[in-house]
Amino acid sequence: MISPQNLGTPLSSDELLRLEDFLVSSRTSDNAMSIDMLDGYLTAVAVGPDTLLPDQWLPYVWGLEDDAPPEFASEDEAGEIMGLLLRHMNSIVRLFIENPDSFLPLYERCSFEEESDRDLAAESWAYAFAMGIELSRESWRPLFDDDEAYGLLLPIFIVGGIGDEWDRIGDDETGEWRDALPEAVVGIYEYWVARQAEDGE
Template structure:
């Protein structure tokens, strides 16, 4: 099966809330290792793909959503359902791409939100948690290793990426100080709120050539 390539000139309407719920449910049923099993992770994965100068071939990056290197080995009931999932993923990719092109500051990543009771009062606070988004983002960077290795070697950009790396990395690989930071809701909230600024910096940095080979 040849999966559809992304073409920004084609009208790809944004997913509705109902569409997102349906896609999220389909993703949640995938059991393969390294699969993307929720909309938050998918949103991060697609954002990383778009922040690189070029998209890989659709037959390469789309199967990675379901944890495969082979477009013929999709874990869905039929080729028709596989195509529907691919088209939904492309529609969401297009939505992110339009926003990144028009105004990166206006991008609203799909982060988790939890309500917790404040320690020093009975007030309910909203805690932002971008862990799943960051895990997906780092999966996306693996699709363009040459480019992202240069980004991580750039001191300025590496610093901007720190919140994403801390939230998206296995805590066991972090230092005790870093583990303490990501281990508290307040610390995760602080890091999560820094992620949109990092996306904007990555989108506008000269390293991401304006003469992009991305369609």
């Protein structure tokens, strides 16, 4: 059982592999998130304007609304996987509270055999970040309506291939936007922190 004391401990490489193996196993839906999607999705939840409970974000980890829930081999496995999910979520939250400038998406902390694999991981990450926004789209609206701050979302939309307007962007330019993505996510976090501070005055 996971104690409250280590719920914010980042997952080790082995634990990330364990979680990834379960997400892509035959015991989850074909629409379940990959580990890169999960990281992008939970990052959006962590840096966004609302505090969302697990029962608000967890269902989409397993797929679409009409997909079957995961099949756990036992209660112990269910507890293990849920613990890994919660720890990964909480570790992202903790990082942004303690040292946001150190943030890197998961795909930037991994090695890939082919550059095309990294590109796909980055696209999956950014696409899932946008899915996280949709969980509380109305609360995110001030950022969309802010002409200056809206630019923080562009690396996510371009890297994630969200919207037809990015179809003509070449690989080199997409790579530049990918490089800009971590700083943009930190900017999004700081945007909401500043707004919440203003609202608290």
